[in-house]
Amino acid sequence: MPEAPAGSGPRRRTLLAAAALAPLALTGCSAQDPSGSAAHGPEPAPKDALVMVIRHAEKPYAGDLGEDEDGNEDPGSLAGRGRRRAEELHRLFPPAGGSSLPRPAVVFAAGGPAGAGGRPPARCRQTVEPLIAALRTPLRSEFGVGAEEALARAALAGPMPVLVCWEHTGIPRLIHALGAHRVLGVPAAWPDRHDLVWTFTRQQGKWTFRELAQHLLPGDA
Numbered sequence: 004m005p006e007a008p009a010g011s012g013p014r015r016r017t018l019l020a021a022a023a024l025a026p027l028a029l030t031g032c033s034a035q036d037p038s039g040s041a042a043h044g045p046e047p048a049p050k051d052a053l054v055m056v057i058r059h060a061e062k063p064y065a066g067d068l069g070e071d072e073d074g075n076e077d078p079g080s081l082a083g084r085g086r087r088r089a090e091e092l093h094r095l096f097p098p099a100g101g102s103s104l105p106r107p108a109v110v111f112a113a114g115g116p117a118g119a120g121g122r123p124p125a126r127c128r129q130t131v132e133p134l135i136a137a138l139r140t141p142l143r144s145e146f147g148v149g150a151e152e153a154l155a156r157a158a159l160a161g162p163m164p165v166l167v168c169w170e171h172t173g174i175p176r177l178i179h180a181l182g183a184h185r186v187l188g189v190p191a192a193w194p195d196r197h198d199l200v201w202t203f204t205r206q207q208g209k210w211t212f213r214e215l216a217q218h219l220l221p222g223d224a
Contacts (some may be wrong), residue, residue: 048208053164054181055104056201058171058193059126060085081129089130091219093137103215104200107166110140111158115147127168148173155180183210198223
């Protein structure tokens with residue numbers, strides 16, 4: 004039987020295969036993934052957002068009583084001035100002439116589980132009820148004060164723009180949950196006023212802040 008030519012046979016084929024794979028071994032890559040890792044582009048920026056925040060309208064002074072929907076005296080309801088503000092709130096938004104803010108796609112108001120009185124907090128809902136009736140805007144009130152992180156996730160996930168009516172003690176937590184707490188000009192706490200709108204605008208992942216006066220009632224600053 005003739006001998007196989009020198010440099011041929013199984014040993015030669017093994018050496019050739021090893022030489023072909025050597026560059027891949029040196030770079031730590033695989034034949035299926037020459038880049039060495041799954042192809043990932045840069046993380047997409049969060050979607051643009053506009054969140055408008057208001058405090059509920061005026062509450063009764065200490066020792067005074069508000070009025071619930073049935074006309075009964077109620078310390079947990081709005082004062083008379085607060086009800087007047089609630090009735091005028093729609094003037095801030097289209098289609099009202101001279102409106103200064105965009106029409107909200109959805110309104111959030113503090114609600115959640117019933118409190119010690121056996122019912123959910125009323126003031127935020129009372130503040131926005133005339134507004135949602137005038138604008139025919141959906142109302143969401145499943146989040147209570149203390150659930151600002153869940154509220155922020157829901158607000159940012161939905162249609163824009165958003166209006167949030169909240170208790171002043173929880174507004175700093177809401178802003179922190181939005182990721183806008185380090186924006187220049189944002190106060191550390193809501194001032195002792197009911198006639199303001201705070202707007203938080205996110206564009207290309209960056210937040211900006213504006214404070215606007217409502218100018219709805221005599222005596223508003």
